[in-house]
Each structure stands twice: as structure tokens, then as C-alpha cells.
Amino acid sequence: MSEPLRIKIKNQFTPVHLISHIVLLGVGLVLLYPLIFMVLAGFFSKTEFTSTVLGVFPIPKAPTLANYKALVMGSIDTAVTVYFRNSIIRTAYNTFWALITSFLAGYVFARLKFKGKETLFLIMLATQMIPTTLAIIPTYLEYARFPFAGGNRIFTGGTGILNTWWIYLIGGPAINIMGTFLVKQSLEKVPIELDEAARMDGAGTFRLIFQILFPLQLPIMAFIAITTALGTWNDFITPFFYTSSDSLQTLPAAITKLSSVGASPGAVINYPLIITLSLGVTLPALLIFFFFQKYIVQGLASTGIKG
Incomplete structure (x- = not known):
């Protein structure tokens, strides 16, 4: 064994390195414990x-x-396949x-010139400061009074698009404000x-x-895709507030449904199934973050800061 290699190995096995690895192992075990408990x-x-x-x-x-x-x-009782499909x-x-929407809106704010552009952009950013919980009731009323849907004529009566797939089709594809901001910042550097x-x-x-600008924004697009997903x-x-039909529920809503069984007198909540479904919700998110975290860092780093 050469002398440089011997010195390198010796430096790697110092008491400080050993203690550091033990501490990191302990912290890692603490962080992974909930996942291990769910699997068992x-x-x-x-x-x-x-x-x-339970131990x-x-x-x-x-x-x-x-x-x-x-x-x-899936199973007859929980209809998990339906929840998975919807999710x-x-x-x-x-x-x-x-x-x-993020790329096109970012392109508009970065490249096009029109009156009131900066004001409109600031107003759009300001909406990010509104807590989601404050928008639940106005959004519910907006869906319930949707014209010419669910018995509504002109904004009165009926149920609108509540408890229909239109909740997901119309309410889902809103402009991603953070994505728009990142695309705008990145395009302004081009x-x-x-x-x-x-x-x-x-x-x-x-x-x-x-064909020209979009390929230059692939790190940003990857970041937007991952965070949105x-x-x-x-x-x-x-799904919890705007739908009630089983055929429209997603996997997180299924967990709530199973938990509500305990409200019946004498009923026993199926905790193992609830925990397993929670694992099904958690694992895809963990895998996406684990395999694509470098794109999240690249996406944020590539935008830069304009001052």
C-alpha cells in the first residue's frame, strides 16, 4: 500500500469522522422511522x-x-383503484x-411590451400572499354558482359544477404563479x-x-413539473371540499373516508389499511423528490437574481 493511500485511509478513520458517521446514522434512522413503522x-x-x-x-x-x-x-370496500386512477x-x-401556462405567461411578461405589464405582474405575485384557506368559501360559491351548470341559469340556484369532473378540469389548470415568475426571470437572462x-x-x-426558447428552459420546466406533480x-x-362522490375521490381523500368509520358506535377503524394507504401517498412523492431533486436545484439556480 502506497504512503499517500495509507495517509488518506488514516485521515478517513479519525475519531471525529467516526462520531460524525454515528450521529448521521442516528439522525437518518430517526427520520426514516415513521416510514419503517408504516411498512411494518x-x-x-x-x-x-x-x-x-405495539413496540x-x-x-x-x-x-x-x-x-x-x-x-x-384495490378492493370492493375501499375502491383504491378508483382513487389511484383519479390521483x-x-x-x-x-x-x-x-x-x-407557466411558460407562455412567463414569455409574455419577459418578452412582450404592453401598458400595465409590471402592474399586472405585481398583482399576480400579490395573490400568492392570500392563504389557501381564505379562498375555500369564495371558490366553493364560484363553483356552486357556475352559470348554466347544475341547475343554474344566471348565477342563482343549483349546484353548478360541484361534485363533477369539471372541478378538476376547470379548477386545476390555473396559471402557476411561481412557475411564471421563474420562467420570466430565466427568459430575461436570454x-x-x-x-x-x-x-x-x-x-x-x-x-x-x-423550438428555440423552450429548450433553454428545460431545468425550469423540470422544476415546475416536479413541484406541481x-x-x-x-x-x-x-376533493374533500368540492366533491362528495366516491368516483371523484383521490387517494388522500380515501384516507379521510376510512378514518370517519370510527364515528359510528362500536365501529373499529382499520388503522393498518389507513397506514398502508398513507404509505401509498407518501412513497411516490419521496421517489420523485429522491430521483429528481437535482432538477429542483438546477431549476432554481438557473433563474438567477436580477437586481
Whole structure:
């Protein structure tokens, strides 16, 4: 063994490095413990879970895969396949429109010149300061009084588009304000001479936007796609407040439905199934963040700060 290699190995196994690794291992175990508990709890039956004194790492005496089968394949009682389908469709739909609207709105604010542009942009940014909970009731009334839908004639009576797929189709693809801000900041760093050169070569507006400028914003687009997908997948408010039909619920709403069983006298809540469904909600988000976190960093770093 060469002397430089021996010195390198010696430096890596100092008491400070050993203590650091032990501390990091302990912190990592603490952070992963809820996930480990959820995985183990999923092997319990409802009866055994409620009658067992759980330890730090619960191990069932009679393991069952029923909860995981319900998560993957669904079941008659929980209709998990419907909830999964709705969550996937809604996530893909919102992500697609977030990319389109964010890029086009960002292009408008970064490249086009019109009166009141800065004021309009500031007003749009100011809406980000409104808490989501304050918008629930106005949004509900807006959906309930939607004209010519659900028995409404002109904003009166009826149910509007409540408890229909239009809640997801109309309410979902709103302009992603943070995405618009990031695209605007990034496009302003691209020289305007690039646009002029492309137009001199015969490129129209559509080709300039989608073949020249859009590829330059791929890190930003990846960031918008990831954050929108995570937000939509974990969204609980929209299906809970604006829909009631089982065929419209998403996976987070399914957990609430199962939890409400305990309101009936003598009913036993199926905690193992609830925990397993929660695992089904958590894992996709964790995997997306784990594999695509570098795009989140690149997306934010590529925008820069204009002062």
C-alpha cells in the first residue's frame, strides 16, 4: 500500500469522522422511522393491530398482505383503484397545463411590451400572499354558482359544477404563479438578440417559443413539473371540499373516508389499511423528490437574481 493511500485511509478513520458517521446514522434512522413503522404496520390485520401492544418496531404474529393487495389492486370496500386512477389522471393533467401556462405567461411578461405589464405582474405575485384557506368559501360559491351548470341559469340556484369532473378540469389548470415568475426571470437572462436572429432566419412566433426558447428552459420546466406533480398528488382540499362522490375521490381523500368509520358506535377503524394507504401517498412523492431533486436545484439556480 502506497504512503499517500495509507495517509488518506488514516485521515478517513479519525475519531471525529467516526462520531460524525454515528450521529448521521442516528439522525437518518430517526427520520426514516415513521416510514419503517408504516411498512411494518401494513402487515397487521385490523383485529391484531387493535389488540396488540405495539413496540418500537411492531412485528405481527400473523402477517398478512391484504392491506398491500388493497393498495396495489384495490378492493370492493375501499375502491383504491378508483382513487389511484383519479390521483394519477389529475396529477398528469395539472402538471401538463402548469408547464404550458407557466411558460407562455412567463414569455409574455419577459418578452412582450404592453401598458400595465409590471402592474399586472405585481398583482399576480400579490395573490400568492392570500392563504389557501381564505379562498375555500369564495371558490366553493364560484363553483356552486357556475352559470348554466347544475341547475343554474344566471348565477342563482343549483349546484353548478360541484361534485363533477369539471372541478378538476376547470379548477386545476390555473396559471402557476411561481412557475411564471421563474420562467420570466430565466427568459430575461436570454439575450433579446437571439429572438431577432431567429426571426431574421424566418422563424415565426410559434417556432421561436417552442423550438428555440423552450429548450433553454428545460431545468425550469423540470422544476415546475416536479413541484406541481407533488402538490397535486398530495392535495386534499379540492376533493374533500368540492366533491362528495366516491368516483371523484383521490387517494388522500380515501384516507379521510376510512378514518370517519370510527364515528359510528362500536365501529373499529382499520388503522393498518389507513397506514398502508398513507404509505401509498407518501412513497411516490419521496421517489420523485429522491430521483429528481437535482432538477429542483438546477431549476432554481438557473433563474438567477436580477437586481
